[in-house]
Amino acid sequence: MATSGTQLRFFLVVHAATGKSALAGPKCTRHCKINSNTPTSSSYEQRGQRSSDDNESSHENESSHENEVQHAEKLSQKRVSILGLFREPFLRRNITVCLLAISAQRLTGFPAIFVYSTEIFRMCGLAKEISSYGSVALAGLQVLVAILGSLLLDKVGRRPVLLTGLFGCALCTLAMVTFAALSGFNICTECRYGNLVALMFFMIFFVIGPASVPYLLPAEMFGLTSRQSASALVLVVSLALSTIITAVFPIMQVYLMEWTFTIFSAITLVLALFLSVTLTETKGESFLEIQKKLEDNFLGN
Template sequence: MIGCGVMLGVSVGFLVANHLVEWLGFRKTLLVFNVLEMMGSIAAGCGVTARSYELFIIGRFIFGVGNACVVVCGVYVAEISTNNHRGSLNVLATASFSVGILLANVVGLPQLLGTPDNWQHTCWICLVPSLILIAAYRFLPESPRWLCRKQQDTGKLAAVLQLLRGRQNVDADICAIQDELEAAQKLSSQKLSIPDLFRDRFLRKITGICLLVMAAQRLTGFSAVFVYSTEIFRQCGITQALASYGTIILTALSAVVALLGSPLQDIFGRRPMLLGGLFGCALCTAVMVVFTVLTKYAACNTCQYGNLVAMTLFMVCYAVGPASAPFLFTAEMFGMSSRQSASALGYLVNVSLATVITAVFPAMQAYLMEWTFTIFTGITFILAVFLSTVLVETKGKSFLEIQSMLEDRFCAGRKASLESMISQRTDLE
């Protein structure tokens, strides 16, 4: 019930995020969501103190609505970044969530707050990130693309770009944003909603690709490995106490790999990092099945340690590509009028799949036992092969250039106008 309250709130937040950004802009929307997170944490904390589970669940629902700021954050980072650093900055934003999960696992140890008497204090700890963002709010610049589309104030747009780029001459950046806006307006003069993504043939195709990328991330089995890692460690003969620390080590490894590997998205590109990570995850889960079978039938006395190594390598493969690339692809493959709606839909699918996999994994284990991860291996491999035929490389390219590539592949009839805009901007530069 408690978990459902949070997930229901997140789903509602994803659906309203697009409208809030359209109305308030990215800065104010982030502030609104963080205030909601604070209100939810306070309500949940008061519910525990007053022994009111109704108030606690309401608080968790409100907290979930505020937690939808992740979809706004992803698009915001993509829109304020330069072409050459968009991948690295997006990975850093994604890695910060891994760091948060790591801190939550550490705080949840029995030696700290992971006891029946102390767990309620975690409600108040949730206030800390929101307070940090509120303190930093005045330093956050508005998205230059939102300013161009909504306010059309060239002076304010130039000031924001000068701050973000660290130079005075931003004429080329302004022209690029204006060209992107013009291309988006040719598709639709209004901000597109989620249903609108399926009414246009071109948008329907790239929406389907992005949803498959999001699905591939979750269908690697990461949610099952992460959530049930303690139980997996115990099945390998490790004590409960050491298994808890093993989960923390896995989370720490994932966060470190993501942080250290953040430049790789802009060095090697999004496509090879994603596909390499997916094939790596499929191989690791296949190896986990082999070692689990050998361990069960006593064919190998030390095979459980091979299982642990495979699980560790799985976390590394996941962190270097699938952890962040799907969110980056979703932010980059859509135009200005559809980017926020597409990201909201992608995040909604991602969270929904994570919830379903976490819920059904125990039943899968009960019926399939040691063969459980063959499902994830097969699906991940098939999706990786298919995505290798449809994904385009977006590294170092402007949003307009990415749109041109996509339209060349999926809707060639629109490509001429985009190529003309890119040519004119190149001449200005």
């Protein structure tokens, strides 16, 4: 009986232990499965990082594709030749304005004044020493006024600076003619010193506006396909006019004498009036805004 009782207790202990394990086993298994299937915060971060990387790579691919398309379009666009500038009406109007500006700059008489400044002073009755000092003063004045002109371009604008410079140059050359005539006819011998003052003011007006603005206009008025041709044409016209004026000026002095600069003054006034009507202001505007304004002016809006 004792033995059977002992066996009975051992059986109950073993059964209880196995029962708890059996009950605990499936519950632990289900809990582990639930925990294993539940996403953790680290998995969310990894998925978010992967999605953001995918988005960035897709955006980079799209932007690179767009850049390739734009580059291909630029390469496919045919560059406009110098003759082509005159075939298309819109480009023809713009290049006409640029050529008027560079012609007005050269025909102020600046090439002749720059090359023959000493002879001009002596022709007006100044002594040789004073004439030499006057030429040196003109060269130094150009440097000082150029700094001021670069500041005024962005603050005041291209159009006002250019027109003010052209009208100022025309008035100064008229003053030179007047002083030369008065001193030449012995009406006012002291008026010969007025030529030096008039030439100084001429240089101030010229350097402030006409010296630089005509070379800036092609870059602002023409697109990528026609800008190079427009700039080249403006430069060629500038050099050609400078050569012609420098070669012809001594002959003009022989026949016209003190009235030589009357021709330069009259031409400058006429061209300045044309530019006051046709030239568009471009201060503080982007290239697209400038093109829109030029198109509106071309269409008469």
